[in-house]
Amino acid sequence: MASKTRKAVTRTARKPTAGKAPVKTPRRVLVLVATRKGAWLLHGDAARRSWRVDGPHFLGHIVHHLVLDPRDGRTLLAAAKTGHLGPTVFRSTDRGRNWKEAARPPAFAKAADGKGRVVDHTFWLTPGPASEPGVWYAGTSPQGLFRSDDGGVTWSPFSHINDDPKYVEWMGTVQDGTPDGPKLHSIIIDPRDPKHMYFGMSGGGVHESVDGGKTFAPLVDGMQVVEGFDPAVITFHDPHCVRLCPSNPDRLYQQNHCGIYRLDRPSRTWARIGKSMPKNVGDIGFTMVVHPRDADAAWVLPMDGQTVWPRTSPGGKPAVYGTRNGGRSWQRLDAGLPKEQAWWTIKRQAMAADARDSVGLYFGTTSGELWMSRDEGQRWNCIARNLPEIYAVETAEVA
Amino acid sequence: MKVLIPSPLRSYTQRSWVAATGATLGEVLVDLDRQFPGIRFRMVNEQEAIRPHVRFFVNGEALFRLSEALRPDDELLIVQALSGG
Numbered sequence: 001m002a003s004k005t006r007k008a009v010t011r012t013a014r015k016p017t018a019g020k021a022p023v024k025t026p027r028r029v030l031v032l033v034a035t036r037k038g039a040w041l042l043h044g045d046a047a048r049r050s051w052r053v054d055g056p057h058f059l060g061h062i063v064h065h066l067v068l069d070p071r072d073g074r075t076l077l078a079a080a081k082t083g084h085l086g087p088t089v090f091r092s093t094d095r096g097r098n099w100k101e102a103a104r105p106p107a108f109a110k111a112a113d114g115k116g117r118v119v120d121h122t123f124w125l126t127p128g129p130a131s132e133p134g135v136w137y138a139g140t141s142p143q144g145l146f147r148s149d150d151g152g153v154t155w156s157p158f159s160h161i162n163d164d165p166k167y168v169e170w171m172g173t174v175q176d177g178t179p180d181g182p183k184l185h186s187i188i189i190d191p192r193d194p195k196h197m198y199f200g201m202s203g204g205g206v207h208e209s210v211d212g213g214k215t216f217a218p219l220v221d222g223m224q225v226v227e228g229f230d231p232a233v234i235t236f237h238d239p240h241c242v243r244l245c246p247s248n249p250d251r252l253y254q255q256n257h258c259g260i261y262r263l264d265r266p267s268r269t270w271a272r273i274g275k276s277m278p279k280n281v282g283d284i285g286f287t288m289v290v291h292p293r294d295a296d297a298a299w300v301l302p303m304d305g306q307t308v309w310p311r312t313s314p315g316g317k318p319a320v321y322g323t324r325n326g327g328r329s330w331q332r333l334d335a336g337l338p339k340e341q342a343w344w345t346i347k348r349q350a351m352a353a354d355a356r357d358s359v360g361l362y363f364g365t366t367s368g369e370l371w372m373s374r375d376e377g378q379r380w381n382c383i384a385r386n387l388p389e390i391y392a393v394e395t396a397e398v399a
Numbered sequence: 400m401k402v403l404i405p406s407p408l409r410s411y412t413q414r415s416w417v418a419a420t421g422a423t424l425g426e427v428l429v430d431l432d433r434q435f436p437g438i439r440f441r442m443v444n445e446q447e448a449i450r451p452h453v454r455f456f457v458n459g460e461a462l463f464r465l466s467e468a469l470r471p472d473d474e475l476l477i478v479q480a481l482s483g484g
Binding site: 082083084085086088101102103105107108109110111114115116117118119 | 407408436437440441442443444445446447448450451452453479480
């Protein structure tokens, strides 16, 4: 299906002229915003001070994730559905000017008795490693793992987990999952070894493969579960967002339903680094991002996890918390954010970092505001408001 | 037969009425997918069940099974049961 055509920026390097050095086109940050009612692209200027809004794309579609392929800088995949139609994946090879639907979106294998699982929506998209162009991975709701070898045109179930009785048990039921369906997320490929993979399930724990996805095994030691439940039961584990540090792929961070964690491989035991967060804020939340070049630096956006779990900014005073020492201590970063009566929710995919120096941080609220910081959280500015409920924010660097 | 396409699916067909053939509802949907790739999966899931909120009517009667027989002169209405905000 050809979707709407949207005006987009095309920047080409100028041809070198005789006697003059070639003029390099400055690279710019592109922010990809997926919402409950469509998707938007925000094109930044070189200084990340002004943003040109391109959208909506797929107005009315529920877009759970929008990701640019860093391997070619132009292929975009969007995980989409409408409230009343089945799920699909849209694909653009010209950075959002034209879109085409996947020929075979992620779908579970058909069961002989017709009682097999049904993909409600694709939730997470991860491009494969540079050594495997065209490879993408997708996580779905309910929990399923899929792979495409042709740039997102056709998708197939990947690995044993979709039908493995033990994994299906660990995935729990719809009643065990998040309000809009249990999810497979945080698909991570080790940049040193494409056969080394991780993913998270809400619920169902963190899992690791060292054989290219042929087999996976739980990686949940040290992770806590809701009081009164047995952490030995994988079903009870609810990692919200898992990140691998690009500068040290042996280090992972995790924002969990029950705290903030760090794991330094080869250890298999997560350490709860959220215990050093202020007690009146706590370490509950959905999202987490890591610094692209400093494995000791990471940021979270705490949510209220008390009483009935409002999952809003504690006290109505939003703040990002950052660590510079691997989670031993945290700094409150709220300059520029509302000082009171701001009851924000930020979902697990709705925070991202760019790769600039200094690092830009971005997050989107369920109330449709997009905020960014050009200085690693020291100062925040709202760069878009009045958008639909924001589900995911990603960044890319483009020419 | 003539098939009325609801507005959420017209991005596939670019028009409201299309022609399709088949002896059953399932066969007609397969023929629609042949003409408009991807349209069937939006209405029928991977377990061959009609998705919630998608309704089919022929001559004023609702059809609930893909095996329902159709005649060449039937008129199939596909309806999107919209709800929620």
